[in-house]
Amino acid sequence: MGGEPGTTLRRSRDDATAGAARTRTMPDDGPGGSGAPALEVRGLSLTIGGARILTGVDLRVTPGELLGVIGPNGAGKTTLFNLISGIHRPTAGQVLLDGADVTGATVAARSRAGLGRTFQTSSLFPRLSVMENVRLATQRRRGGSLSVLSFPRRDDAASAEAVEHLVTVGLAQRSGVAAGDLSHGDKRKLEIAVLLAMGSSVVLLDEPMAGLGTADVPGLVRVIRDLKATGRTVLMVEHHMDVVLGLADRVAVMHHGELLICDTPERVMADETVRTAYLGDLA
Ligand SMILES: Nc1ncnc2c1ncn2[C@@H]1O[C@H](COP(=O)(O)OP(=O)(O)OP(=O)(O)O)[C@@H](O)[C@H]1O
Numbered sequence: 001m002g003g004e005p006g007t008t009l010r011r012s013r014d015d016a017t018a019g020a021a022r023t024r025t026m027p028d029d030g031p032g033g034s035g036a037p038a039l040e041v042r043g044l045s046l047t048i049g050g051a052r053i054l055t056g057v058d059l060r061v062t063p064g065e066l067l068g069v070i071g072p073n074g075a076g077k078t079t080l081f082n083l084i085s086g087i088h089r090p091t092a093g094q095v096l097l098d099g100a101d102v103t104g105a106t107v108a109a110r111s112r113a114g115l116g117r118t119f120q121t122s123s124l125f126p127r128l129s130v131m132e133n134v135r136l137a138t139q140r141r142r143g144g145s146l147s148v149l150s151f152p153r154r155d156d157a158a159s160a161e162a163v164e165h166l167v168t169v170g171l172a173q174r175s176g177v178a179a180g181d182l183s184h185g186d187k188r189k190l191e192i193a194v195l196l197a198m199g200s201s202v203v204l205l206d207e208p209m210a211g212l213g214t215a216d217v218p219g220l221v222r223v224i225r226d227l228k229a230t231g232r233t234v235l236m237v238e239h240h241m242d243v244v245l246g247l248a249d250r251v252a253v254m255h256h257g258e259l260l261i262c263d264t265p266e267r268v269m270a271d272e273t274v275r276t277a278y279l280g281d282l283a
Pocket residue numbers: 048053071072073074075076077078079080
């Protein structure tokens with residue numbers, strides 16, 4: 001059980017080093033303490049063709065919290081995001097957004113309800129400019145048609161708002177550049193600006209640092225920190241441990257489709273099972 005204070009943590013059943021399950025007291029959920037969760041998953045499970053991909057994951061993420069999600073390859077991190085965002089339907093369990101059950105809702109309905117997501121591959125319109133990508137998202141949120149061609153190029157209110165989002169992610173100077181011509185790191189920043197324009201209050205970032213050169217990492221870390229400073233709730237799957245430990249309020253560790261632990265970075269790093277099951281792999 002993940003973020004529930006005072007709940008029982010179940011270690012991975014496949015972890016030969018784990019020994020018997022044990023009970024531990026969890027800290028309050030995130031920086032918001034015992035406030036209502038912005039996102040909650042209860043008993044989230046997915047079985048495909050008899051294979052258990054995800055088993056009984058419970059998580060509560062408070063408004064404004066940044067939750068890092070880590071784990072070895074194949075641990076179920078992307079599957080968790082796919083279930084939260086509605087790409088997959090769970091075999092069992094629930095997804096709640098601001099207390100509302102969205103388990104049966106479509107991806108689009110979840111997006112309208114404030115859930116935004118970036119992917120490991122870019123979801124931008126590469127031939128449109130940086131500005132047009134963000135303005136399009138702004139106009140769509142304001143009730144425009146879904147057709148790119150139907151959007152008026154001139155929309156002062158949408159343009160002004162788009163500029164604000166581009167300033168937030170540090171891309172205002174690049175507004176006229178085609179999105180496809182941006183560096184990898186700038187594409188990630190633009191995707192975050194698009195989510196801001198869409199009005200996402202809960203943002204899922206799927207391996208934002210993947211493919212970035214070392215020099216580009218600090219810039220994107222700054223943008224994610226600024227994103228959190230806007231009050232958004234952020235879940236971030238990331239293999240780059242320095243980034244996770246530097247940004248996250250809490251860290252959820254997945255292993256063999258189960259949630260191993262969800263706690264502060266310090267406690268996760270000190271956890272013997274985590275060190276054996278995951279961090280040891282990185283050494
Ligand atoms: N549609 C599917 N059908 C069958 N198996 C799947 C499907 N999707 C995922 N899996 C399996 O589920 C497990 C978890 O995959 P998932 O992509 O969620 O892991 P991950 O933690 O995100 O890994 P990585 O860090 O490599 O991205 C893997 O063993 C994967 O092969």
